[in-house]
Amino acid sequence: MKNVIVIGDGMAGYPIEELGGKTPLQVAEKPNLDWIASNGRNGLLKNVPEKMPADSDVAIMSILGYDPREYYTGRGPLEAAGMDIELEEGDVAFRCNLITMDDGFIKDYSGGHLSTEEAEELMEVVKKNFGNLGDFYVGVDYRHLFVLRNAKDVAGSLSCRAPHKIVGEKVDGNLIEPGSVDIAESLNRMMLESKEILSDHPINEKRVEEGKNPANAIWVWGQGVKPSLVPIFEKYGVRGAVISAVTLVKGLGVLAGMDKVDVPGVTGYYDTDYENKADYGLRSLVDHDLVLIHVEAPDEAGHSGDIEEKIRAIENLDNYIVGRFLDNLDEDFTVSVMADHPTPIVVRNHVSDPVPFSIYSTRGDKDNISRFDEFEARNGSFGTLEGYKFMDVLFSSF
Known part of the structure; x- marks a missing residue:
């Protein structure tokens, strides 16, 4: 059968x-x-x-x-398995979107559905600037992965919001909580600073000229350990x-x-x-x-x-x-x-x-x-x- x-x-x-x-x-x-x-x-x-x-x-x-x-246990570890990324005991995987931020708001959860080729270039910039915080892996179009190694205790302590559920809402009101936790503070800073770094990238300048949404920030969410x-x-x-x-x-x-x-x-x-x-x-x-x-x-x-x-x-x-x-x-x-x-x-x-x-x-x-x-x-x-x-x-x- x-x-x-x-x-x-x-x-x-x-x-x-x-x-x-x-x-x-x-x-x-x-x-x-x-x-x-x-x-x-x-x-x-x-x-x-x-x-x-x-x-x-x-x-x-x-x-x-x-x-x-x-x-x-969370979305991130499922993404990791789909990308053939092995998670060890204590590793925490996050989904990492390339998104569009505009004037302090979440405008687009998919960065204008950019191509994978465009995403690869932008994610290299992300790795260069934030690779000290964890490991980034390139996926398909706007869908990527971020892994914190040996950080099991943070998986259940953080509250992250999926970008497709907060389109049109303020960035500041949807950051990772509790912001008083060191790792949440670091990840929030990373997402906000990514907007400054990616906005001026030639790929995004060209997208704006063509009337497309720029993929001008990253957003991490859906964290978890391997089930x-x-x-x-x-x-x-x-x-x-x-x-x-x-x-x-x-x-x-x-x-x-x-x-x-x-x-x-x-x-x-x-x-x-x-x-x-x-x-x-x-x-x-x-x-x-x-x-x-x-x-x-x-x-x-x-x-x-x-x-x-x-x-x-x-x-x-x-x-x-x-x-x-x-x-x-x-x-x-x-x-x-x-x-x-x-x-x-x-x-x-x-x-x-x-x-x-x-x-x-x-x-x-x-x-x-x-x-x-x-x-x-x-x-x-x-x-x-x-x-x-x-x-x-x-x-x-x-």
């Missing part, structure tokens, strides 16, 4: 007035997602436990079968692979004992290569039992409040990924589709509501449902499940 899991990040949402009171999922042309829903079993997944951050690290940890209340996860092979007896442009998703897969598959042309943005993701996923199924494919584009559109791009991302996922699997799998298989969390256009941020999910199996039954969306899923035979129970259901029901 081959198993495919497709996660449309932030794909779920709320009804929008501009869409006649419907959600992007309801409006999108998605015949393959609808086919899976109408020929499979459906329900809602509560991927984000109460009082935990409504983010992909928590949500996808749940989907992979790990209760975040027990296993989650210990039982490999999915030990839990479910399957060999897995993970495909994503997003480092934290790859890191979750690596920590779960899955093979990380690097795919050319994937960007984590609207222009990602959907077809390559599907093709590499099909190849991976030759010697794996499970492939997880994650698509970031719907989430980025949700953060931007871009209705058309969110609909387009859902349709691309449907056509070029889900459809490709359904057309090319020719033995017993399951295909599961879901969001990790909603990123509603009207909120422009993550929320913790349950998300729709569907499982089609060549060996399974089907519900009396016609479409894949937030409302039809409520009538599914699975009801509402805690997210970490999804894998148990997948490997025990089919």
Whole structure:
């Protein structure tokens, strides 16, 4: 039995007035997602436990079968695993964004979605000026990593804010707390001084001339130590692979004992290569039992409040990924589709509501449902499940 899991990040949402009171999922042309829903079993997944951050690290940890209340230690160590950076006992990893600060406010959590090539140059400047504080590692576009070595005691004592949750807010009101702690004071100073250093860099001067947001500061957040996860092979007896442009998703897969598959042309943005993701996923199924494919584009559109791009991302996922699997799998298989969390256009941020999910199996039954969306899923035979129970259901029901 081959198993495919497709996660449309932030794909779920709320009804929008501009869409006649419907959600992007309801409006999108998605015949393959609808086919899976109408020929499979459906329900809602509560991927984000109460009082935990409504983010992909928590949500996808749940989907992979790990209760975040027990296993989650922070986003940074997941990013480290996805970048093949080994953390030792006591090391604390932070996510490090290149962001846009403007007149004392957080203007853009992504530094205008700069290219990785631009980021590499800017991060070299960061390393040169702040490398005495810790180790910096270059990731993809605005997403990078900062590691404090031998600093375990600070992981739980600091309160850091995710930049995508404070866009439009004052920098001073969102610095690391408590500011009286020496390391917090040093990190806050680093972030503020990075604005002075990076603003005059030729890359940012050119971006401003072109009307783009400059990546003129760094912002560290999501700190944590390396978690210990039982490999999915030990839990479910399957060999897995993970495909994503997003480092934290790859890191979750690596920590779960899955093979990380690097795919050319994937960007984590609207222009990602959907077809390559599907093709590499099909190849991976030759010697794996499970492939997880994650698509970031719907989430980025949700953060931007871009209705058309969110609909387009859902349709691309449907056509070029889900459809490709359904057309090319020719033995017993399951295909599961879901969001990790909603990123509603009207909120422009993550929320913790349950998300729709569907499982089609060549060996399974089907519900009396016609479409894949937030409302039809409520009538599914699975009801509402805690997210970490999804894998148990997948490997025990089919």
